[in-house]
Amino acid sequence: MLVLRDEERIKRMRFLSQFMTFTGLAALIAGLVLAFTMETVEVFIYQLVALGTGLILSQVGVYLGHRYVRRPRPDQVIDDAVKKVIKKGRMYHYLLPANHVLLTPRGIIIFLAKYQVGEITAEGDKWTQKGIGLRRFFGQESIGNPTREAQIAVERLANFLRKNAPEVEEVPIAAIIVFTTKEIKSLDVARSNWPAMSYRKVKGYIKQQWQSQEADMDAQTYTAVQAAFDSRAEGIEPQKI
Numbered sequence: 001m002l003v004l005r006d007e008e009r010i011k012r013m014r015f016l017s018q019f020m021t022f023t024g025l026a027a028l029i030a031g032l033v034l035a036f037t038m039e040t041v042e043v044f045i046y047q048l049v050a051l052g053t054g055l056i057l058s059q060v061g062v063y064l065g066h067r068y069v070r071r072p073r074p075d076q077v078i079d080d081a082v083k084k085v086i087k088k089g090r091m092y093h094y095l096l097p098a099n100h101v102l103l104t105p106r107g108i109i110i111f112l113a114k115y116q117v118g119e120i121t122a123e124g125d126k127w128t129q130k131g132i133g134l135r136r137f138f139g140q141e142s143i144g145n146p147t148r149e150a151q152i153a154v155e156r157l158a159n160f161l162r163k164n165a166p167e168v169e170e171v172p173i174a175a176i177i178v179f180t181t182k183e184i185k186s187l188d189v190a191r192s193n194w195p196a197m198s199y200r201k202v203k204g205y206i207k208q209q210w211q212s213q214e215a216d217m218d219a220q221t222y223t224a225v226q227a228a229f230d231s232r233a234e235g236i237e238p239q240k241i
Helices: 007-037 041-068 074-082 146-164 199-210 219-230
Strands: 002-005 090-093 100-104 107-114 118-124 126-130 173-179 184-192 196-198
Touching: 007 041, 074 090, 074 100, 074 107, 074 173, 074 199, 090 219, 100 219, 107 146, 118 146, 146 173, 146 219, 173 184, 173 199, 184 196, 196 199
Parallel strands: 002 090, 107 173, 118 184, 173 196
Antiparallel strands: 090 100, 100 107, 118 126
16 A cells, blocks of 8 residues: 655644644643733733633644644554554545545545544434543544535535546545544444444454445546546655555
């Protein structure tokens, strides 16, 4: 499998994450210092501004950190999960309308990476997350609605192909919601409207569901899709894994 990864974006986002985290921490400390040193109305306003700004910056820093700083990163976990089962594929990370896109001879797979922990349950497109305590407010992004995110990712990629490969009439596009952390207490997502699973089960799912399709795309369609994807990866050398 060949991997095309926007390393420059990863570096930028890693720096931004660290900058916002430390800047937010500094603002929080400044707000606490003001609280204990001065008691005028003006200083109280400055204190609220410092604390609010610090909280927002630190939360954004944590949000980016889970995606671009934490090791292994989501893109690395996904690569490890599929590299032994997809031999003739091209993986695109942070280059297309969806962050993690795999082009195979039988179609396209979008991987929606989620790092949330706790007890996660899905029923249709309704998701719940429990068992994370105060992390719900500090350092833990809400689970949101991954099935809706998957649908949006598919729509955006389809629109991208319509604009950049208009000669392609139809190409299979699937989406898999992948939880990339080992720290999940429980994962009950079999009833999700879109396939959802731990990264440990991705290999088996692709073997059973994806590779069982009857036929590959025709060569002309595959070439057109690859050209459209590669147009967003100019100057990036594919890496074989």
